[in-house]
Amino acid sequence: MILSNDRNHLLSPLGAKITLAVLLLVAVLVPLLNLSVPPGSAFHVPTYVVSLLGKYLCFAMLALSVDLIWGFCGILSLGHGAFFALGGYAMGMYLMRQIGDRGVYGNPILPDFMVFLNWKELPWYWYGFDAFPFALLMVLLVPGLLALVFGWFAFRSRVTGVYLSIITQAMTFALLLAFFRNDMGFGGNNGLTDFKDLLGFDLQDDGTRAALFVATAVMLVLAYLLCRWIIGSKVGRVLIAIRDAESRTRFLGYRVEYYKLFVFTVSAMLAGIAGALYVPQVGIINPSEFSPANSIEIVIWVAVGGRGYLHGAILGAILVNYAKTYLTGAAPDIWLFFLGGLFIAVTVLLPKGIVGSLDQLRGRLPGGFKPKAQAKVQEMPGE
Amino acid sequence: MFPTRMVRALRCLVLALGLLLPTAALADLEGDLDGLREKSYNAKGEAVERIVAGGDERAVPILEAFLEGNLFIADQDDRIVIGEDSDGGYRIIDALTGEALGEVGKRDVSKIKINNKLRQLVKGSLGALTLGSKDPAARIRAADAVFRSTQVEMIPALEAAIAKETDATVKARLRRALAATQLAESEDTETRVAALQVLGEFTDPEVRTLAAGVLVTDGDGNPTEADAAVRAAAEAALKSIEEGLAVASLIANIFQGISLGSVLLLAAIGLAITFGVMGVINMAHGEMVMLGAYTTFVVQELFRASFPGAFDYSLLVAVPIAFVVTGVIGIGIERGIIRWLYGRPLETLLATWGLSLILQQAVRTIFGPTNREVGNPSWMSGAWEVTGGLVLTYNRIWIILFALLVFAALMALIRRSSYGLQMRAVTQNRPMASSMGIRTGWVDAMTFGLGSGIAGMAGVALSQIDNVSPNLGQGYIIDSFMVVVFGGVGNLWGTLVGAFSLGLVNKFLEPYAGAVLAKIFILVAIILFIQKRPRGLFALRGRALES
Numbered sequence: 001m002i003l004s005n006d007r008n009h010l011l012s013p014l015g016a017k018i019t020l021a022v023l024l025l026v027a028v029l030v031p032l033l034n035l036s037v038p039p040g041s042a043f044h045v046p047t048y049v050v051s052l053l054g055k056y057l058c059f060a061m062l063a064l065s066v067d068l069i070w071g072f073c074g075i076l077s078l079g080h081g082a083f084f085a086l087g088g089y090a091m092g093m094y095l096m097r098q099i100g101d102r103g104v105y106g107n108p109i110l111p112d113f114m115v116f117l118n119w120k121e122l123p124w125y126w127y128g129f130d131a132f133p134f135a136l137l138m139v140l141l142v143p144g145l146l147a148l149v150f151g152w153f154a155f156r157s158r159v160t161g162v163y164l165s166i167i168t169q170a171m172t173f174a175l176l177l178a179f180f181r182n183d184m185g186f187g188g189n190n191g192l193t194d195f196k197d198l199l200g201f202d203l204q205d206d207g208t209r210a211a212l213f214v215a216t217a218v219m220l221v222l223a224y225l226l227c228r229w230i231i232g233s234k235v236g237r238v239l240i241a242i243r244d245a246e247s248r249t250r251f252l253g254y255r256v257e258y259y260k261l262f263v264f265t266v267s268a269m270l271a272g273i274a275g276a277l278y279v280p281q282v283g284i285i286n287p288s289e290f291s292p293a294n295s296i297e298i299v300i301w302v303a304v305g306g307r308g309y310l311h312g313a314i315l316g317a318i319l320v321n322y323a324k325t326y327l328t329g330a331a332p333d334i335w336l337f338f339l340g341g342l343f344i345a346v347t348v349l350l351p352k353g354i355v356g357s358l359d360q361l362r363g364r365l366p367g368g369f370k371p372k373a374q375a376k377v378q379e380m381p382g383e
Numbered sequence: 384m385f386p387t388r389m390v391r392a393l394r395c396l397v398l399a400l401g402l403l404l405p406t407a408a409l410a411d412l413e414g415d416l417d418g419l420r421e422k423s424y425n426a427k428g429e430a431v432e433r434i435v436a437g438g439d440e441r442a443v444p445i446l447e448a449f450l451e452g453n454l455f456i457a458d459q460d461d462r463i464v465i466g467e468d469s470d471g472g473y474r475i476i477d478a479l480t481g482e483a484l485g486e487v488g489k490r491d492v493s494k495i496k497i498n499n500k501l502r503q504l505v506k507g508s509l510g511a512l513t514l515g516s517k518d519p520a521a522r523i524r525a526a527d528a529v530f531r532s533t534q535v536e537m538i539p540a541l542e543a544a545i546a547k548e549t550d551a552t553v554k555a556r557l558r559r560a561l562a563a564t565q566l567a568e569s570e571d572t573e574t575r576v577a578a579l580q581v582l583g584e585f586t587d588p589e590v591r592t593l594a595a596g597v598l599v600t601d602g603d604g605n606p607t608e609a610d611a612a613v614r615a616a617a618e619a620a621l622k623s624i625e626e627g628l629a630v631a632s633l634i635a636n637i638f639q640g641i642s643l644g645s646v647l648l649l650a651a652i653g654l655a656i657t658f659g660v661m662g663v664i665n666m667a668h669g670e671m672v673m674l675g676a677y678t679t680f681v682v683q684e685l686f687r688a689s690f691p692g693a694f695d696y697s698l699l700v701a702v703p704i705a706f707v708v709t710g711v712i713g714i715g716i717e718r719g720i721i722r723w724l725y726g727r728p729l730e731t732l733l734a735t736w737g738l739s740l741i742l743q744q745a746v747r748t749i750f751g752p753t754n755r756e757v758g759n760p761s762w763m764s765g766a767w768e769v770t771g772g773l774v775l776t777y778n779r780i781w782i783i784l785f786a787l788l789v790f791a792a793l794m795a796l797i798r799r800s801s802y803g804l805q806m807r808a809v810t811q812n813r814p815m816a817s818s819m820g821i822r823t824g825w826v827d828a829m830t831f832g833l834g835s836g837i838a839g840m841a842g843v844a845l846s847q848i849d850n851v852s853p854n855l856g857q858g859y860i861i862d863s864f865m866v867v868v869f870g871g872v873g874n875l876w877g878t879l880v881g882a883f884s885l886g887l888v889n890k891f892l893e894p895y896a897g898a899v900l901a902k903i904f905i906l907v908a909i910i911l912f913i914q915k916r917p918r919g920l921f922a923l924r925g926r927a928l929e930s
Contacts, residue, residue, distance in 0.1 A: 076729045150910075157914045162664045162728050166864045167910055173861050174906040177899045292861065296736050303733060336744035343737020347730040348723050 015355055016228065019311035020221060026053070027217035031210035047206050051281050052325065054213040056318045058278035061220045063301040063317035064310060065270035068227050070299065071308030072236065073263050074243035076161075079168030080271050081295035082175050083143035087272025088285040089179075090142055092192035093126060094135035095203075095280060099196050112194070113187045123185045132199060139276040140269050147268030148261065155257035155264070160246065169292045176290035191286025198280050209281070216277045220314070223270050227310050230266065239263055297339070303346045306353025315354060412442060413479060416463055419449070419495055420456065427497075428504055435508040435515075443513055445478045450505050454478065455492035466492060514544040514557070522553045530560035530589075538564055559585055563593055576616040583620030586627025586773070594621040631773040636890050642779040644886025645786035646848070649841035650859045651866035652793065652878050653834035659872035660810050660830045663721060663731040667739040668863065669856025671713065671835045675705040675842020676851045677746060680755045695760040698843065705839035713835025717828045739856070747853045757846040778847045785844055789837060794875055796833075806830055865909050871919020880920060 030053060033045040062084050069075040101108040105115040109122055128134040150171060154164055182188035201208040230236050238259050241249045250256045279285045288294070298317075305316020320342070327335040350357055418430025434442045448454045448465040457464045457475060464484060466473030472488045497505070513525030522544075529537050541561040548554040562581035565574050579597070582590050597608050597617035608614050654668045665671075679701040686697040716738065724731045759778060766776040797803035808816035809826045817823045842855070849855060862885070870881025885905065892901035913919070 076732075078732075153910065153914055157917050159913055159917050162658075162662075162732060163868060163913070163917065165729065165732060166664065166868055167913065170861060170865060170906045170910060174903045177903050181899055296733070299733060300737075333744065333748060336740045340737040340740030340742075340744065343740070344720060344734045347727075347734040347737075348720060351727075351730065 013309075013311075015309060015311045015359075016224075019224065019314060023217055023221050023224075023314075027214050027221075031214055034210050035206060047209055050206075050209050050213050054209070054216050054281045055278060056321050057213075057216045057220050058274045058281070059298075059301065059321050060314040060317040061216075061223050061274035061277070062271050062298055063305070063313035064220070064223055064227060065267040065274065066298050067302045067305075067307060067310055067313035068230070068270070069263055069267045070302060071310070071313070072231055072243060073239045073260060074246070075260060075264060076165045076299065077168045077264075077267075078165045078292065078295050078299065079170075079172035080267070080298055081292075082172035082290055083147060083268040083271035084275035084278070084298075085175070085179075085285065085287075085289035086143045086146065087139045087275030088279040088289060089186060089192065089275075090129075090135055090138040090272070091276035091279045092195075092285040093129040093138075093186075094132060095195040095198060096192050097126070097130040098198065099194065102196055103194070111187070111192070113182075113190065114185070117182060119185075126185070136276075139272050143268040143272035143275075144265050147265045151261045151264040152257075155260045158257075169295065172290050172295050173292050176287055176292070179287035179290060187286070189287065191284060192279075193284040193286075195280065195283055203280055203283065212277070212281055216281070219273060219277060223273070224310060224314070226266075226270075230263070231310070235259065235262070300339070300343050300346065302353075304342065304350075304353055306355030306357070306359075309353075309355045309359075312353050312355035319354075416442075416445065416478065419454070419463065424498055424501055427495075428501055431501070431505055431508060435512045441479070443509065446505050446509055446512070448478070449495060449497060450502060450509070452494060452497060454495045456495060457484070457487065458491050458493065459487075463495070464492065514540055519550050519553050522548075522550075523556050526553065526556040526560045530556070530563050538568070555585075559587075559590065563590075566593065566597070572610055572612050575610070575613050579613065579616040579620045583623040586624060586631050588628065591621065591624045591628065594624060631769075634769075635773050635775075636894075637887065638775055638779070640887035640890035641883060642783055642886070643890060644883035645783040646841075646845065647859070647862055647866050647886055648786045648879060648882035649782075649789060649844055650838065651863035651870075651882055652790065652875065653837035653841070654863050655867045655870065655872055655875065655878040656793075656806075656837075657831055657834040658867055659874075660806055661721070661827055663724075663728050664735070664864070665831070665834065666732055666736040666860070667716065667742060668735075668834070668838055669858075669860035670739045670742040671709045671838035671856070672842040672845060672859060673746065673851075673853065673856035674709050674712065674742065675839030676757070676846040676849075676855055677750060677755070677842075678705040678708050678839065679843045679846040680750075680757050680851055683758060694758070695762060697758075698760050698763070698847075701843050702840055705843045706836040709839025709842070710832040710836030713838075714828050714832035716835070717831035721831065722824070722827070743853045743856075750853070752853060754850040754852045757851050759847055763847060782844045782848065785840075789840060790875065790879060793837070797875065802826075802829060865906070867919075868913060869909055869919060871916075871921040874921040877919055877921030 030045055030050055033043055034047060034050050037044040039046075062080065065083075066077065066080050069077060096111045099111065103112040103115075105112055107115045110119060114122070129138070150168075154167060159167060178184055179186055179191075180189055186192065195203055197203055198208065198212075201211070203209075231239070238249065238254055241252075241254070242256050242259060246256060275285075275289075297320075301317040301320045302313045303316070304320055305314065306312030320339075323338065324335060327338055346353065352360065412434065415430055415433040418433060419427055421427055421430065431446070434446070445454065445463075445465065453466050455464050455466045455473070455475065456462070462484075463478045464475040465478050466475045466487075468474075469486055472486050473492060474486050475484045475492065476482060477484060513528075514522055516522050516525065526541075526544075529541065538561065541557055541564065545554060545557045545561065548557055558581055562578040565578040566582065569575050569578070579594065582594060594617050597613060598621065599607050601607050608617070650669075650672055653671070654665060657663065657665050657668075679698065682701040682704055683694070683697045686694050686700075716735070720734050720738065721731055724734060763778045763781055766774045767780065768774050797806060805816070805821045805826050806829075808819070808821055809823050809830075813823060816826075845855065845859075849858070866878060866881040866885055869885065870877030870879070888908075889901055889905060892904060896904060
């Protein structure tokens, strides 16, 4: 894993420049080709592709948040899907309230599933979700708060390594079970769906879809820059030190748990934002997003792209999800074989991921770029 | 009940060996039945008495048919048959063998006639016949039937049966039936109060319903039972029954908890030893359990095809086969994948997760996505009815015993064998063990194989109580992790305590909080628990900074 040569510069690695350029280009080009080019043309991008790409970018942001903690602080969270889903539910609750009396039962206050369950009043935790700013605040606060509380308990008592991974998985599993319950007031098994509009714009409209796509791309760029900034800062240096030698860092006088807690919370908030952008584009959020299997899948996106590079996570998320879209359509039976094989192949044969392997290759080429400040990679010490 | 079952099993064996005993009984009954062909009602009465004296249970449906006028002699072959009305004729079956003989016209059979005196005799002796059956299980069935039907004419038969009954279980059932009949049919206050006192000794929801029935009030709040002494006795009986039932439900809860705990123990113990020795979490562990269950399915299919008579032993054969199959697969995984990820436990976790996906999909492709039918051998089906409110199923009891047996065997292996010694050494200090000449790679492979093999045996046990589907392992994996995290690694006692306490807590919370909330509560409790003890209950003590 390579540190940036000049830590004050956000765009120093070549991959970062390429990633940002591609993302910005896509953010402009895709909506343009969707809205301005007539449907008959070869260059026209259909709306479903726009939504699909938007979904990939949400996943890329989720992968980014996992890479921030796993790649730079050695925290392998197998429960990041929980933060993603919580952000999604916060956004879903806002969208539910926007339906108003257009639901099947026509109740102006209660969402359909509550009418169906014979509820008379809106539960207190649904208050305020009719206001967009409040919903946005919750998108950040709910995952952030959970991460803060959970992390405080976990890091304070020095739960590390596989133990931490298992516990994060238990966390998302507990949430999965909780959200499946009808009396939780989040739609139970079916989740939240049948959304109509966002800020007054129809969600089925091409323009809204394109705008959501642009918003996702822009948020991804911002999230990427935020992560780079954190990694490049002094805090980032300490985080990397924790990853490579946690005890040594502690003995040097750093309060390791606070650094971990900070980065874990930021990461959870990023995941929450990704979830909030995901929900209006796919049109549904249900408890299956909490399933432990989903959370483990996120980790493999990061591993495929290359752990500890940030743009590797983005690349990995998009590649694996494209393969998933393609394979589940073309040969559904093959998909799980492929995914399982990917887990094994990447961990055994390609431990640095695509970006890491390319970097290594580039370093070996005669006359190639050689990174000056290369941190000695010591994989997962403390185990 | 156990001796009863053994008697039954013995009988089956005798039957299978073709010995003469049941055949002789068959001949007896046949000879006695022939007496019914006689014209004279007196001779028929003597025949009925002989049949009852023979005590053969198969006579019951014949006598019942006789009572209802459905017993015939078929003209074609002179056999005694039971006929059922069908349009324009009778559907007849052989009275002795139960063999269906098709339909005949009304004129092709002649009815064996019965008169009122004979009817009375048959009615009385029917109860005596079943109550006096040689098979205790049949006597219990008869007593329970009387308990539910409460016919006043059965009282003398019950009293006679109680007088000569020697088996305590059967005797209790007979007394229950007698008391219920007396309570329902008798007019005498003293008899009814005594009957309620007898009923109060039983802990049984059905008896509670009976006692509560006495106390029912009508719409105006007036008791329907006029007799105050009987009402007081019913209240006392009800109280004692309910106390008994509370104890029974407590015991049932403990049993359920221990049963769940033993399942968790079987599933988690392999995980615990691989985690203890190698520091890796095997995410494909649940799939090893699943493969063990499918091995059972395959073995049973082979038995069904080749040795249907020995089906009861299929499970005994499946246990070692499942151990070997999953053990070999486990060694293959260790040599093929895990070895290359040495010192990278998080990557191992991911790779084994990938492997679990592949194994699940492979099983889905080969065996199909639906549940597979795995049968219970006869010695595992049924239940031990301790009292009416407390029923313990045999398969759960066997699984508890099996889990403890596996635990003891594993304990012995680790404590007494040289492999166990090496394994403990590697767990405590790998570099030191290696420098003392222990082949740590070999120990790793064997440990992984052992852990997987135990998972396979767990699969055999689980196939008896759960659906055998490709997702079988997924349902247990997170709970098994919790057991390992809670109990700590490096000490099997931790796994034992962890598994049983999780099982018990789960089952005791369920009635109050529901299954899902109980599970959530446990997950949260464990997350909080590792605040206090980050390495589990039974942590391995050492001087290592980070173990």
